[in-house]
Amino acid sequence: MFAYKMRGAAGLANLDRSLISALPAFSGLSGADLDFALEGARSFIVRKDAAVFEQDGEAHSFFLLLHGHVRVERLTPDGQKVVARYISEGELIGIAVAMGRDTYPASAVAAVDCTVLSWPNARWAALTARIPALSGNTLKTVGARMEEAQNRVVEMATERVEQRVAHTLLRLLRQTGRKVEDGVEIDFPISRQDIAEMTGTTLFTVSRILSDWEGKGLVKSGRQKITVLQPHRLLVIAEARN
Amino acid sequence: MFAYKMRGAAGLANLDRSLISALPAFSGLSGADLDFALEGARSFIVRKDAAVFEQDGEAHSFFLLLHGHVRVERLTPDGQKVVARYISEGELIGIAVAMGRDTYPASAVAAVDCTVLSWPNARWAALTARIPALSGNTLKTVGARMEEAQNRVVEMATERVEQRVAHTLLRLLRQTGRKVEDGVEIDFPISRQDIAEMTGTTLFTVSRILSDWEGKGLVKSGRQKITVLQPHRLLVIAEARN
DNA sequence: GCGGCGATTTGCGCTATCGCAAACTCCGCG
DNA sequence: CGCGGAGTTTGCGATAGCGCAAATCGCCGC
Numbered sequence: 001m002f003a004y005k006m007r008g009a010a011g012l013a014n015l016d017r018s019l020i021s022a023l024p025a026f027s028g029l030s031g032a033d034l035d036f037a038l039e040g041a042r043s044f045i046v047r048k049d050a051a052v053f054e055q056d057g058e059a060h061s062f063f064l065l066l067h068g069h070v071r072v073e074r075l076t077p078d079g080q081k082v083v084a085r086y087i088s089e090g091e092l093i094g095i096a097v098a099m100g101r102d103t104y105p106a107s108a109v110a111a112v113d114c115t116v117l118s119w120p121n122a123r124w125a126a127l128t129a130r131i132p133a134l135s136g137n138t139l140k141t142v143g144a145r146m147e148e149a150q151n152r153v154v155e156m157a158t159e160r161v162e163q164r165v166a167h168t169l170l171r172l173l174r175q176t177g178r179k180v181e182d183g184v185e186i187d188f189p190i191s192r193q194d195i196a197e198m199t200g201t202t203l204f205t206v207s208r209i210l211s212d213w214e215g216k217g218l219v220k221s222g223r224q225k226i227t228v229l230q231p232h233r234l235l236v237i238a239e240a241r242n
Numbered sequence: 243m244f245a246y247k248m249r250g251a252a253g254l255a256n257l258d259r260s261l262i263s264a265l266p267a268f269s270g271l272s273g274a275d276l277d278f279a280l281e282g283a284r285s286f287i288v289r290k291d292a293a294v295f296e297q298d299g300e301a302h303s304f305f306l307l308l309h310g311h312v313r314v315e316r317l318t319p320d321g322q323k324v325v326a327r328y329i330s331e332g333e334l335i336g337i338a339v340a341m342g343r344d345t346y347p348a349s350a351v352a353a354v355d356c357t358v359l360s361w362p363n364a365r366w367a368a369l370t371a372r373i374p375a376l377s378g379n380t381l382k383t384v385g386a387r388m389e390e391a392q393n394r395v396v397e398m399a400t401e402r403v404e405q406r407v408a409h410t411l412l413r414l415l416r417q418t419g420r421k422v423e424d425g426v427e428i429d430f431p432i433s434r435q436d437i438a439e440m441t442g443t444t445l446f447t448v449s450r451i452l453s454d455w456e457g458k459g460l461v462k463s464g465r466q467k468i469t470v471l472q473p474h475r476l477l478v479i480a481e482a483r484n
Numbered sequence: 485g486c487g488g489c490g491a492t493t494t495g496c497g498c499t500a501t502c503g504c505a506a507a508c509t510c511c512g513c514g
Numbered sequence: 515c516g517c518g519g520a521g522t523t524t525g526c527g528a529t530a531g532c533g534c535a536a537a538t539c540g541c542c543g544c
Contacts, residue, residue, distance in 0.1 A: 098378075098385065100382045100385070101385070135370075135374070135377035139340050147347050149392050153442075156399065156442055191521065192522065201501075202502060204523085205501065207521095222510090223510065223520090403530080433490095434492065446493085452492095464492095465490090
């Protein structure tokens with residue numbers, strides 16, 4: 001199931017401070033603290049479609065995504081999948097230990113080949129003890145994710161599917177959009193099915209909506225690829241009064 | 243808009259450690275730390291239907307609910323209301339400062355007359371500096387709320403209305419249920435409209451569902467009051483495969 | 485004890501969206 | 515360079531749940 005791959009010599013060797021010095025979680029740390037933070041960390045490569053960790057699995061480590069994109073998924077008891085969010089470079093994931101959990105509440109699957117840093121859970125206590133700001137920074141991160149989750153609840157409760165898809169696309173653009181010649185594209189492969197699992201609908205409905213938008217010149221989309229040509233018009237759809 | 247009421251002499255006078263010593267946020271503190279924690283705190287009474295704080299309002303304070311029940315509401319731009327959650331006694335609310343926000347992301351409205359403790363935001367830094375465990379405890383609280391929010395996203399994405407209402411009722415029972423003679427009742431007044439706003443449906447549909455359940459002997463409900471007679475059968479409905 | 489109002493119930497159309505089947509497209513591999 | 519399969523498109527019912535109107539109920543205050 002798991003498909004870690006140690007990155008050659010780097011796995012246990014010294015990791016460079018520069019890997020994490022610019023990240024919000026470790027912002028404002030001294031060089032010594034950065035080195036301390038990296039003690040016990042290992043770097044891995046996780047191949048596309050492999051899991052960084054799995055829902056309900058024993059939480060042994062926490063992680064930092066150095067490079068790539070990770071999809072956080074929750075599986076319902078009857079096997080339906082819901083995509084909770086995508087994680088971008090530089091974010092912490094799998095911090096069950098910080099929340100006092102001993103299993104992961106969701107799975108994290110690489111959307112592309114990823115580089116990940118991992119620490120054994122036991123390091124968390126040492127880290128927060130020596131670096132008090134880490135708790136506060138993490139609290140901010142978790143707070144932001146909670147607000148995003150609340151926003152999605154509100155969307156699901158009050159908006160129609162087309163608006164939810166529009167909001168979701170805009171959110172993805174904001175988090176991981178890449179400017180290209182004629183618009184902004186999502187910088188990893190994403191299928192109709194993925195979007196359906198983010199918006200609580202079916203791939204059929206997503207396909208119909210994207211086809212419609214394409215007809216209107218709003219987006220250009222193909223196999224696992226979406227480019228938004230006119231973000232402002234998408235916003236109009238997203239925010240339309242019912 | 244706000245309707246605080248100072249509690250006689252207690253407002254600025256010494257507050258007793260016993261108010262907070264048993265609460266998870268302050269668990270494991272020494273007496274001196276408890277006294278320190280209470281410095282700068284004031285106690286208020288918030289009348290039913292009055293706001294503790296309001297969405298988008300400048301976050302000047304954070305709060306602890308000592309007694310009563312508070313409903314956390316979010317208002318959409320077009321005026322629809324969504325109930326994010328109910329807060330029970332002993333929980334922190336309005337901790338925007340901990341998440342680095344300067345406005346409240348939601349409103350908090352008293353479901354019954356409540357007693358609330360409040361601190362000016364500036365105290366947060368002092369508290370977390372002197373009491374490092376507070377950050378960690380708060381992280382756990384926020385983590386738990388995030389998971390609850392994620393659960394609701396999953397429910398909204400995968401379940402039909404009846405199942406969502408069942409899950410919501412069960413959640414309310416768990417958080418605030420009070421055992422009575424013939425079942426478990428929700429401990430504060432709650433309308434069909436409130437439940438609709440929690441589940442993303444309409445009061446009509448909620449009414450139909452409750453009438454149906456009442457006919458089957460599952461619940462007994464009246465004006466702003468719901469008693470669950472057979473929680474296990476409700477669970478069966480909640481967890482039904484589609 | 486009565487009046488009035490907010491809360492609830494219930495009937496009846498209506499439609500957004502699902503669910504499935506079938507066909508099509510395109511990428512990657514041999 | 516053609517094959518196979520995953521990803522996508524599109525048509526066509528079926529339906530859960532909405533939205534509104536109208537009636538009823540039951541608390542609370544006077």
